[in-house]
Amino acid sequence: MAADQLSTTFAALADPTRRTILARLATGERSVSELAAPFEMSMPAVSKHLRVLERAGLIVRGRDAQWRPCRLNASPLKQVADWTERYRHIWEARFDRLDTYLQQMKAKEKAHARKQRRK
Amino acid sequence: MPVSSVANSRTFKVTTPSDTDIQLTRLFDAPRHLVYEALTKPEHVRRWWGILDDKHSVPVCEIDLRVGGAWRFVGEGPEGRMPAFYGVYREIVPRERLVNTEFFELFPDAGSVVTTVLTEEGGKTRMTVTATYPSKDVRDMVLKTGMEHGAATSYDRLEEVAAGLA
Numbered sequence: 001m002a003a004d005q006l007s008t009t010f011a012a013l014a015d016p017t018r019r020t021i022l023a024r025l026a027t028g029e030r031s032v033s034e035l036a037a038p039f040e041m042s043m044p045a046v047s048k049h050l051r052v053l054e055r056a057g058l059i060v061r062g063r064d065a066q067w068r069p070c071r072l073n074a075s076p077l078k079q080v081a082d083w084t085e086r087y088r089h090i091w092e093a094r095f096d097r098l099d100t101y102l103q104q105m106k107a108k109e110k111a112h113a114r115k116q117r118r119k
Numbered sequence: 120m121p122v123s124s125v126a127n128s129r130t131f132k133v134t135t136p137s138d139t140d141i142q143l144t145r146l147f148d149a150p151r152h153l154v155y156e157a158l159t160k161p162e163h164v165r166r167w168w169g170i171l172d173d174k175h176s177v178p179v180c181e182i183d184l185r186v187g188g189a190w191r192f193v194g195e196g197p198e199g200r201m202p203a204f205y206g207v208y209r210e211i212v213p214r215e216r217l218v219n220t221e222f223f224e225l226f227p228d229a230g231s232v233v234t235t236v237l238t239e240e241g242g243k244t245r246m247t248v249t250a251t252y253p254s255k256d257v258r259d260m261v262l263k264t265g266m267e268h269g270a271a272t273s274y275d276r277l278e279e280v281a282a283g284l285a
Contacts, residue, residue: 011256014256091131105149105163
């Protein structure tokens with residue numbers, strides 16, 4: 001996936017209304033009016049959010065002109081999850097080194113305490 | 120050399136508690152005073168912070184541990200010196216809590232405020248690091264940078280494997 005596509009995905013996810021829409025679509029496809037129902041928002045405003053999600057590839061809309069159900073497309077979400085996963089790897093490695101080093105510090109402190117007692 | 124415990128490694132978690140935060144948490148099998156020392160004394164930080172294999176080191180590791188005092192870390196590898204990470208300490212509660220700013224030389228406009236909290240947990244120490252970025256875009260960029268570093272490391276490994284095959 002191109003970097004600019006990822007930015008589009010992140011921008012689409014930045015809005016709480018759009019995240020709520022995605023969460024509702026996770027349970028199955030919905031019409032625009034069904035999606036609009038819980039929000040105090042005009043249909044055009046909801047349609048605008050849907051267009052942003054569609055451009056980001058996060059939803060797919062049916063072809064039928066009358067009833068264009070929205071469906072979740074999870075693959076860009078997986079890309080976002082993969083990013084977090086890479087970041088996680090760097091810190092995981094760093095913390096593992098810290099943990100290993102702390103064991104050396106602990107051993108040193110113990111040895112030092114023994115020496116002190118002998119004095 | 121003692122190997123880090125698998126059990127502790129499993130306690131590591133990365134979360135994004137808000138649009139502008141990244142939070143890391145992990146349990147360490149060491150008393151809190153040692154973890155604090157490992158975080159705040161250059162001679163210790165040098166031993167774990169960088170990429171740290173035999174090709175990499177942390178030649179610059181300066182810590183002026185007082186409110187308003189600066190810190191600066193620079194890693195070095197075969198490709199030369201890397202851009203610095205640096206910032207200023209804002210809050211210091213010895214053994215418990217550190218708040219500092221963190222900037223990366225390549226993106227000086229995209230600094231974060233990092234809060235590190237140490238808590239005792241049955242003889243072990245839990246470290247919780249929360250980095251707060253100025254915007255969601257910046258936070259996401261940091262997650263992306265993580266990917267690029269990760270990829271670079273993987274390529275290095277690939278190179279080693281390839282060299283072994285030759």
